[in-house]
Amino acid sequence: MEPAEITALTVVFFIAAVEICCFFVISKLRGKSYPLYTVIPVFAEDSELSQRLSYIGSLIEDGSSLTEHIILIDCGGTAEQLELCRTFCTSHHAAELILPEEIEETLRNYQHFH
Structure with missing residues (x-):
């Protein structure tokens, strides 16, 4: 050779x-x-919520996000922001819109799934 x-x-x-x-x-x-959770507080002052949700949605769609659950917490968001969050939750089944007093119960429910 x-x-x-x-x-x-x-x-x-x-x-x-x-x-x-x-x-x-x-x-x-x-x-x-291990499952990862993304928590996004929704404040009325957040002028970039739409961009933030679009970014997270694009990461989920192209498969580059390791996040399994997205928790949107209504911390006094405007009606427009909450409607945006509801639309996001409808199109991304891993997302959920909750109130601050529901945080503990929601996290306990996710813990039982894994």
């Missing part, structure tokens, strides 16, 4: 070994994932 052939085979075997190792490492990490 020529030195160039030996080098090429060595490189190919090395790449294959790295791919196999990465496959097993990634599959092990997926089995250890």
Whole structure:
């Protein structure tokens, strides 16, 4: 065998070994994932709520978000903001709009699912 052939085979075997190792490492990490929750308080003063919800929605749609649940907390939001939140919750089933006094109960319910 020529030195160039030996080098090429060595490189190919090395790449294959790295791919196999990465496959097993990634599959092990997926089995250890834990649910993440995103909590967004909705204040009347928040002028960027629409952009924030659009951003989170785009992360969910393209699959780059690890968030499993989105909790929107009505902390005195305007009627327009709350309607925006309701629309977001309708289009993203992982989202829920709650009142501040419902936080503990909501988190307990999520704990029972996992």
